[in-house]
Amino acid sequence: MLVVPEALVAGLVSEADALEAVRGCFAAMARNEARNFPVVREALGEGRQYGFKSGLDTAGGMLGVKAGGYFPGNAGRGITNHQSVVYLFDPESGRPTAMVGGNLLTALRTAAASALSIDLLARKDARVLGIVGAGHQAGFQLRAAAKVRAWERVIAWNLHPEMLPKLGAVAAELGLPFEAVPLERMVEADAIITITSSPAASLMARHVKAGAHLACMGTDTKGKQEVEPALVAAATVFTDEVAQSVTIGEAQHAVGAGLLDATAITPLGEVVTGAHRGRASDAEITLFDGTGVGLQDLAVAGMAVKRAAERGLGAVVEV
Template sequence: MLIVPESEIAALVSPEAAFTAVEEVFAAMARGEAYNFPVIREALGEGRQYGFKSGLDRKGAVMGVKSGGYFPGNAGRGIPNHQSTVFLFDPESGRPTAVVGGNLLTALRTAAAAAISVDRLARKDAKVLGMVGAGHQAQFQLRAAARVRDFERVIAWNYHPEMLPKLGEVAAELGLPFEAVPLDRMTEADAIVTVTSSPAASLMEAHVSPGTHVACMGTDTKGKQEVEPALLARARVFTDEVAQSVTIGEAQHAIAEGLIAEADITPIGTVIAGMAAGRQSEDEITLFDGTGVGLQDLAVAGAAVRLAAEKGVAVSVTI
């Protein structure tokens, strides 16, 4: 079995590699070549959450599980609040093949999924990127989105505005003008990425203009909510996996209010695989409900293992 430490991930898996791995597994899901197992998630109290996401990719010959969660007290310990590890197994024998540090991989695969949605669903002439949320993950989201469209400026809002300057520094690195704005100015954006951990909606229907693409990346648990349900009723809704979208994703709220039905949600993998249409008009609002599926983690972890083996940085152990 190979061990790929967290410390090696940055040098192994580029954002481009994560984009390719996630796009390929989304298409495999659409073709029935890969599927996720049910998510297990537990609230541990005091804001702590822990769970397991797992699946099987027959095409990629990968089976595994990501174990991890959110521990808000970690900031005081000098370590990331999000902690995760990916375990890979041979799908034929069940033999463990790898253990991979999952913290950076989680950030990369989440940003890749949003960027894929922007690439496939945003208008080709999108020039203004809106960011709702300014935490650690938002920095990855901004960089990834900027790789797939030639944005001319970035506008951003965060519940804690004192966090926005760090996001502005990332925009400056990318050569993009940056402005902190109130939410009602999100109407200026052609693409919006929401990446918050809020239990209540912040982005409202009135904040989104016709023709905008919205990537909702923060809701992955029952009770979380980033956008007003009415926005989903107004948009064409896409997701990574419909089963998660309607139970733990952003769509859970619109479904509960009877504003949309499960049949109204399109897996983005079907767009990638050429099985369904993406954007159909310049004025259409498209929305991607990025719930974060286990197969994303397995895809980027598999890429990390292959590269680590090639470069000789994986540690081999016998169990």
């Protein structure tokens, strides 16, 4: 088994690599060549979450699981709140083939999925990017979004505004004007990324203009919520996986309230493959419910393992 520690991942997988891997993952899912297994998610108390996401990609020969979760006290320990490891197995024999640090990979694949949705669904003339949230993953979201659109400026809101300068520094690196704004000014944005761990909606219908695209990336557990159900119901909804969207994703609330039917939600992979046209008009609000699927983790981890093996990096251990 090849062990690829967290410290090596940054030199093995780039933002562009993650986008390529996630695009391929969505396409394989749409072609029924890959499937995710049911998510195991447990609350540990004090905001801590732990669980497993796993799946099988028959086309890519990938079988594996990501184990990890969210530990909000980690910031005080000097480490990221999200902690995870990806394990890969030979799909024919079940033999373990790799263990890969999953923290950076999770941030990269989450941002890549968001950026892919923007690339496929946002209006071609989108120029103002809005971001709701300024935690660890927000910077990754901004960098990935900058790969798929030529933004003219970035506006952002966070419940704790003192965290926004760090996101502003990322915008400065990218040469983008940045402004911290109240939620009411999100109506100026052509695309909005929500990336929070909130238990209650912050983004409301009145904060979003006609024709905007929303990439809702923070809700991946029962009870989390970033967007009011009426806004979700008013949008054309896409997702990584419908089963997760209606149970642990942003759509769980609109579906639970009877405002949205699961059959109205389209897998983003169908847009990737051309089976669905995506955005139908410039006035339409599109929404991507990014719940985070195990196959994405396997795709980016597999890329890290391949490159580590090619470069003689990592450690081979007997198991």
